[in-house]
Amino acid sequence: MGLFDRKVSKAAISPAPAKAAAAGAMSPGYNSSNVGKNMIGQYYTYQEGQLRAAAISIPAISRARDLLASVIGCMPLQMYNEMWNGEEMERVYIAPRTWLRRPDPTVPYNFLMSWTFDDLYFYGRAFWYITSRTADGFPATFTRLPAGSVTTTDMAGPVWFAPSSQVYFQGGEIDPKNLIQFLSPTQGMVYSSQAAIETAIKIQDARARNASSSIPAGVLKQTGGEPLSAQELADLAAAFNQARATNQTAALNEFLSYEPTTMSPDKMLLIESANYSALETGGRIGNVPPYLIGVSTGSYSYQSSQQARMDLLFFGVKLYADAIAETLSMNNVLPNGTFVAFDYESYLEENYLADKMETPTSENTQEEIANS
Numbered sequence: 001m002g003l004f005d006r007k008v009s010k011a012a013i014s015p016a017p018a019k020a021a022a023a024g025a026m027s028p029g030y031n032s033s034n035v036g037k038n039m040i041g042q043y044y045t046y047q048e049g050q051l052r053a054a055a056i057s058i059p060a061i062s063r064a065r066d067l068l069a070s071v072i073g074c075m076p077l078q079m080y081n082e083m084w085n086g087e088e089m090e091r092v093y094i095a096p097r098t099w100l101r102r103p104d105p106t107v108p109y110n111f112l113m114s115w116t117f118d119d120l121y122f123y124g125r126a127f128w129y130i131t132s133r134t135a136d137g138f139p140a141t142f143t144r145l146p147a148g149s150v151t152t153t154d155m156a157g158p159v160w161f162a163p164s165s166q167v168y169f170q171g172g173e174i175d176p177k178n179l180i181q182f183l184s185p186t187q188g189m190v191y192s193s194q195a196a197i198e199t200a201i202k203i204q205d206a207r208a209r210n211a212s213s214s215i216p217a218g219v220l221k222q223t224g225g226e227p228l229s230a231q232e233l234a235d236l237a238a239a240f241n242q243a244r245a246t247n248q249t250a251a252l253n254e255f256l257s258y259e260p261t262t263m264s265p266d267k268m269l270l271i272e273s274a275n276y277s278a279l280e281t282g283g284r285i286g287n288v289p290p291y292l293i294g295v296s297t298g299s300y301s302y303q304s305s306q307q308a309r310m311d312l313l314f315f316g317v318k319l320y321a322d323a324i325a326e327t328l329s330m331n332n333v334l335p336n337g338t339f340v341a342f343d344y345e346s347y348l349e350e351n352y353l354a355d356k357m358e359t360p361t362s363e364n365t366q367e368e369i370a371n372s
Contacts, residue, residue, distance in 0.1 A: 035172025040129055040143060045170055049148030051190035052122045058200045060282025061189075063293045064316075065121060068286075071317045072117045073110035075342040077325065082337070091341075100340065103128070103142045112144055113324070116182065119147035120320050124188030125160050127167070128180040139333055142180065145169050158191030160184075182327045185319050193285045200277040207270050225255035287316040309348055318344075 039045060056062050079096040082089045104112050119126035127150055128142040152164035163181035167174045190197070220237055222228055228236070240258070242248075252258060275295060282293040289311045290296070321342045329339040 036167075036169040036174040037172065039170040039172055040145065042170075045149070046146050047148050048146055049123070049190070051194075052148060054201065055122060055190055055193075055197050058197065058204065058277075058281050060200075060278035060293050060295075061197075061286055064282040064286030064288040065118065067288055067292060067312060068121065068316050068320070069114035069117050071312055071347065072321055072324070072342075073114035075113075075321065075344065075347050076109075077328070077340045078343050079334075079338065079340050081339065094338070096340075097134075097138075097140075097334075099140055099142065104131075104144065105141055106143070112142075115144055115146075116324060117320050119144075120182060120184040120188075120323060122188055122190050123147040124158065124184040124186065124191065126182040126184075126324075127169075128182075129169075129174070130178045130180065136335075138335065139180070145174075145179075157188075159187060180327060180333060182324055184323055189285060193281075196280055196285055200281050203270060203273050203277050207274060210269060219259050220252075221257050221259060223255055223257055225253075288312065289315055306348070313344065313347065 056065065077096070077100050078093055079100055080091045080093045083092045084090070102109050116126045116128070126147055127145040129145050130139045130141075131143050132140045134140045149170055151168045152166055153168065154166040155161065155164055160183055163176065163179075163183070165176050167176055167179060167181075186192075220233070220240060222233075236256070240252075278293060279290055279295045282288055283290040283295060286293070289308075292308060292312060321344075325339075325341050328334070329341075334340070
């Protein structure tokens, strides 16, 4: 059944947006200082945090993050309510509120959803500030507050037990009534996996040092006779290198021997350690099937693009996507009995993009239907 096969009644249509977000009563105990609110939109002060910066510097984690974020960013949200059909509760899709297309009018939907996931992935929680409301008091527009710039005095973490009632953004308090707080079902990566992240960084640093250091092709050893001075040894090594470089014959006496260096490139670049680190950080920690980050485990391999989509969705994306959708379905965002969910089916369809290009659909918001 199409999204708009069912006629939408006037009762389901949301009112036009109002201007101010903070039009309601403030939360009990909230300090009315506007320091935190005034910092919203001052993007030069925003920060993602040192812990995240360290984690994202690891290629496997960066790859895993980008894969998962790309899925959440491309899946549209659908709005629905539930109706009893005589046997079970059935979803009945309804016209969406305006914000469902672009929750933040200043940035694309894909950008906002991808970075909301990013906060959940690394910090275990994410924050949207309500910038305007409709006449019925429900949110109309939002803006993301980076989790790395948010602190809470009633919960220090790293496990978040509930939405915070004491939230500070850039050092200024924010009224929690104007916040949407997303909580991840898993602990944030920067808290749960610090040891693995630090180990991966050490392996990267060691590989960089080995790649930039000059390993001698061989070693000249004096095995007897009168000991040569440091200068004589240096001159001998230079002459030997010159002979090798010009493809000439190098001469050694009975007291000198040459032993080639046995260090192989894979040992110098710690290939085995790097592969294990990628499996540990991108696969086990990053929640992405190893073959999608270029690591072979020998037990599971790439089958098809459709299988890859399913693996990425069910092994990595879905728990975060459900956390976002369920938070946006709560009664501080939508009227009671109204829900939103990501359109998983559209993502899993193998020819989804081609179908959309060939048969574009037009979706009207509740506000547009009301004005028609």
